[in-house]
Amino acid sequence: MTTLTLPLMVDLKHVHLTDEQFYQLCINNPDLNIERNAAGVLIFMSPVGGYSGNREMELGIDLGIWNRQTGLGKVFSSSTIFKLPGGGNRSPDAAWVELSRWEALTPEQRQKFPPIAPDFIIELRSRTDDLPTLQAKMQEYQDSGVRLAWLFDPQNQQVEIYRQGQEKEVLALPTQLSGEAVLPGFTLEVARFTD
Template identity: 65%
Template sequence: MTILTLNLDTVHLTDEQFYELCQNNRELQFERTSRGELIIMPPVGGESGNREADIIIDLGVWNRQTGLGYIFSSSTVFKLPNGANRSPDAAWIQKKRWEALTPEQRRKFPPIAPDFVVELRSATDDLELLRDKMREYIDAGVQLGWLINPQQQQVEIYRPGVDVEVQNLPTKLRGENLLPGFSLSLSSYLYG
């Protein structure tokens, strides 16, 4: 199955209706663009799922050591300020920002843009759609984003207010000032 995008120009799902759609169809993963398009994504294969889990483990170990924030998996849908509902493969939010949300906001689709996101391109992902998604994250307030592209053995680094940085054959990524001391070895993601 490939990604399916439905144009819902004449159908306007409320946030509650979108939430219910997701809850009633748990075997599918839905996202919604800021233009209201409904995106239906297939589950990832074993290789991509394993790589996503490794990223979350590395990020989670760092976060447990520092206690600076909260980690989220690709199952988490974030309601971005532009109205989009997006699910990065891995995300991190600073502790004070997450804890400022109400318990109700945390239970459903949190109305917050993560501080950091990772998208790992699978063999079936369209690169331009992922790039659009990364730009949407940055426009919504994400401070740092990594688009890991094993097919081309490169990483695109997204930051607000600057051009995208493309690294070919990188061996390690660093969390910069946002994630102090965090680094991700890319040998298993790009060369494994």
């Protein structure tokens, strides 16, 4: 096993990692799900259970099928960390980046944590997720330039829709969602979540 030595700058409340140190921390600890918010706070996330993992995958499959048919961009799994312009390093449950924006990145930028805000993201609240924490993450996505974002909340049987420059919209499930101008022609029929 490779060990990682990090020369950390520490104040009384925070550990400050450079982008490269954060990248190495994640790469050298592949069994940990780590994010970093815009304030530099490290967030260690627990793995999800079978229900949440299945729901995540099903939502990502629908996005992937639409993208395969249109060829308009690139789809990413929950294992992908994006280096957001607002300073955070986040991994949404599913993400999509418009093709010309993706191709504008260098090969090295594509290889590491892409320094780009996705155009679209999906987050799915698991049983262990705190809703206000996820809503703050959604705001961080918006602040970083994400154009459309869906937060699925099975506990409350609803979905929150975040759009650039607008108040969030909350819809009860079941519902039909549209990718709007961000994902032209993409629609998603969402049933009520059941365990």
